[in-house]
């Protein structure tokens with residue numbers, strides 16, 4: 001049980017710590033996932049201070065630009081990425097409220113000592129949205145968090161392997177990217193969470209190959225529950241493609257290993 005708990009901490013930390021490191025924050029002093037900065041959280045689900053539990057090996061960050069990205073995708077990425085650094089006094093760069101979330105294709109694999117899955121499963125496990133190696137084929141996306149507004153934006157380019165109705169994006173793929181973005185925001189706000197409810201209204205089709213924006217924002221937090229709203233729009237914001245609401249529930253690490 002102890003080994004499982006350690007693995008689960010590594011799992012969550014592997015997702016959150018790179019973003020904190022990007023902000024040059026001294027990790028050992030940090031509350032885990034900054035959950036304690038959010039008022040009103042149930043103390044059972046609050047912060048745990050972690051030391052750096054990983055080897056020096058850094059896996060590929062899939063949210064960085066690659067040759068498959070269209071000029072529009074790159075322009076939007078650069079726009080939000082530039083918001084992550086603000087000009088301070090004397091032209092010095094300062095960290096602003098925006099942070100870019102790195103994105104890896106594994107969870108426990110690159111945390112040292114991960115033993116919560118069998119070794120065979122662990123070696124094969126991949127994050128659903130990052131399991132196709134061919135660049136541009138499926139989910140190309142980068143996520144940015146606004147820590148002051150408790151909101152997130154994802155720049156998403158939909159690849160040809162995500163087809164549903166002819167020439168358009170599959171509804172399950174749309175739900176997947178919504179779950180990912182709202183989930184990332186909830187993890188940032190609340191630590192270890194799972195999706196309890198996802199309610200999706202599809203308003204207009206999303207053409208394959210197009211670039212869209214996924215906006216997510218915190219609506220409210222009640223005890224263990226985190227309510228997030230989400231809209232998928234065209235890249236200029238003029239067309240609404242999808243609206244959603246999501247409920248995430250904070251869980252203890254043991255919950256993930258109940259069989």
Ligand SMILES: CCCCCCCCCCCC(=O)SCCNC(=O)CCNC(=O)[C@H](O)C(C)(C)COP(=O)(O)OP(=O)(O)OC[C@H]1O[C@@H](n2cnc3c(N)ncnc32)[C@H](O)[C@@H]1OP(=O)(O)O
Nearest residue numbers: 015016179180183184187188194195196197225247249251
């Ligand atoms: C930076 C990294 C980037 C990383 C970027 C990647 C992010 C990916 C994120 C993906 C996230 C997923 O897909 S997660 C995978 C899909 N989800 C799951 O498998 C979850 C399966 N469901 C469960 O495990 C469970 O049902 C729970 C944990 C949701 C709830 O069980 P529980 O712990 O026993 O709690 P329970 O008492 O039932 O519920 C707690 C409170 O929530 C309410 N509640 C529970 N379920 C619901 C519901 N469906 N609809 C409404 N309300 C609900 C209850 O009424 C209660 O309210 P009150 O009485 O307190 O008022």
